[in-house]
Amino acid sequence: MTHGQKIQALVGLLLGMFVAFLSSTIVSNALPVIITDLHGSQDQYTWVVTATLLASTATTPLWGKLSDLVSKKLLVQASLAVFTLGSVLAGFSQSVGMLIGFRVVQGLGLGGLQALVMIVIASMFSPRERGRYQGPIAAVMSLAIVAGPLLGGVIVDTSWLGWRWTFYVCVPLAVIALAVIQRTLNLPVIRKEVSLDYLGAVLIAGGVSTLLIWVTLAGKNFDWVSGMSFGLVVLGLALLAIAVFVESRAKDPIIPLHLFRDRTISLATIASISVGVALFGGAVFLGQYFQIARGYSPTAAGLLTLPMVIGSMISATVSGQLITRFGKWKRYLVVGAIAMAIGFGLLGTIDAHTNMVVIGGYLFIVGLGMGMTMQNLVLAVQNNVEPAELGSATSTVTFFRSLGGAAGVSVLGAVLSNHVTDLIKQGLAAVGIDPGQTGGAGLANLNELPGPIEAIVRGAYGDGTARVFLIAGIMAAISLVAIVFIKEVALKTESVDEQRMSEIADGATPSATDDGHDDRRPELVAVLETTDDPGSDAGVTPARDHGEATTVR
Structure with a gap:
């Protein structure tokens, strides 16, 4: 492909990425309305997000392995089509259970998109040259992050549309992305004898799912110290142990274990897990905080995330240009991890009455860290592997970042749910109301509660969310430690x-x-x-x- 052809193909890929991010951000901002309308609970709120993350996490290594064996173009189109199908089906959901199921379908396609787009870009551009395009990539992601909540807020606030159109609106864009990719993307096809480790994929997905179910339900459906809790932990760890055994002997493992002999990949994996917990786990509850605790509309909640988006776009663009110019990348990872840790740590101090300008400043700091961290971790790994293992290595890092995100949403969601429940009980007791007489005051019946009790519930969410951000800050600090020990290797100048x-x-x-x-x-x-x-x-x-x-x- 000539340089002009590569740029045209990049436009198609970024359009596909835009559709995926737009759909995710539209839904995340509309979730408080969706869950309330479908009479869901806080745990279900968490699982609407976790279901997509878990499905994408489980399938990301499989998509990455396939990219080393068959047509990358066909895989990108297939993943985009599956994601779009899931979006349409989710719009027809009549209950939270149906919505969670169709969100799993979305996750199957998302797992391909989040790995394949970066793999294809790495196939076209050298690591050194790739920094130049981190600006456009960050701009597309930032635009989707801004446009999604705003568009979702407008749709939810428009009576003749309703929240279901937050799923339908991305379909035309997905069709355009498919057409552009079909016309522009032309890469050499590597076709070898295919031997996929389906057993390994099933075991990994089963083990991770079991542990996430334990984290989400323990403390509410059963005690942390109980037979059910013990059984789920043992089952999850056993499935993961068997998965490691299977992967070590598979002809073409989903996650090649020998990759972890490389210091950069091992440390980048640890950092990716921590970053995933911090970003997905922390950011997913922002919309809930703004809407439930502070009473803003979905549209306003989207606008309030602008400082984080602007910070991310600025830092990704500037760091990308500097990486291309000087060929150094580690310093930006270190600074980014520090900014994330500081930003989330500051967000860990907020409550239901914190000044919104102050919160905007904290979000800007988090955004600066995001822009310098996420893509540069992938770049470091891609720069350190052989061409034949590009797909596996990229999808492995993406897999662990998604795993951290899924675990983060589940763990932090459980922490928030339990903490908010305690705060509501304390608040009701303080005004002389027996919590048992309120019918379980919370998110599910928020719009049906009397004014004073509703105020207590909203205040509990405002005060309780800080704990989520504090844990996210601790995870960002762990990623900083891992990044510090990564050895910097000069960026290659060939794709x-x-x-x-x-x-x-x-x-x-x-x-x-x-x-x-x-x-x-x-x-x-x-x-x-x-x-x-x-x-x-x-x-x-x-x-x-x-x-x-x-x-x-």
């Missing part, structure tokens, strides 16, 4: 496809054994197809990524 072509050129003609088999490395064999066109470079031309195989062993 993954260019590295493969260089290796083929260095290998000259293929060597053959006595039995006629080709001895070249498998990942280099199927990159290019031979052509008789004298105008092509070195007698070869990239195969178009329309699903056809190139030279196959």
Whole structure:
């Protein structure tokens, strides 16, 4: 692909990313209204978010492994189509249970998008050059983060539309993204013998799901110290232990364990888990705080997140340009992690009456940290792996970040639910009301409560949310420790496809054994197809990524 073709393809990929982020942010801001309308609970509020994160977490490594084996273009389109289908079905939900189920379908597609977009971009641009495009990537993400809550707020506040249109509105954009990707994205296809570790994928998903269910339900549906609690923990850990055993012996493991021998990947994984907990776990409750605790409309709640979005866009753009210019990336990761830890730590001091300008300043600091941290962690890993393992390595880091996010939402959601319940009981007792006579005052019946009791519930959410942000700050500090010990490696100046072509050129003609088999490395064999066109470079031309195989062993 020429530089112009790469830019056109990048536009299509960013449009697909925009659709995914827009859908997520629209829904997150509308959730308080959705849960209240469907008479859901705080735990269900958490699981509407967790279901998508968990599904995307479980499938991300599978999408990444497939990208090393078959057409990346086909996979991007498939993941976008699945995500869109899930969005449409979610709009038809008649109960919170149905909504959670269709959010799982959304997560299946989201798992592909969040891994594949970065994998394809890495295939087209070198690590050194990629910093230049972090600005546009951050701008698209920031625009979606801004437009989503605003658009979602307008839809929810418009009586003749309603919250269901927060799911439908992304469908036309998804269709356009599919058309643009079909027309512009043309990459060499690497097709090898496929041997996917389905058992490993199922075991990983089962183990993680079991532990998340335990975290969410313990303390409410059963005691933390009980037979049910013990059983779920043992089952979850056993499934994960078996998954490690299976992965260590699989021909093509979903998560190649040998990757963790690399210091950068191991530390980046630890940092990604912590960042996931901090970002997803902390940020997902912002909309709830603004709407439930402070009484703002969904539209206003979206506007109040602008400081965080602006900070993220500024830091991602500036750090990306500096990385491309000087080739240094670690300093920005360190500064970003520090900013996140400080920002969340400050948010851990807020209550139901904190000045909104002060909160905006804290969110701006968090945004600065987000912009310098998220994409640069992926960049560090992609710069440190062989071209043949780009998909697996990228999806592994993305997997653990999503795992941290899913765990963060579940854990922090459980912490918030339990803490808010205690605060409501204390508040009711303080005014002489027996909590048992209120029918379980909380989010599910908020609009039906008498004025004084409603004020107590809203105040409890305002005071209780600070604990969530404080835990997020601690996790951001853990990511800082991991980042400090990552060894900085100079950024490569060739893209993954260019590295493969260089290796083929260095290998000259293929060597053959006595039995006629080709001895070249498998990942280099199927990159290019031979052509008789004298105008092509070195007698070869990239195969178009329309699903056809190139030279196959």
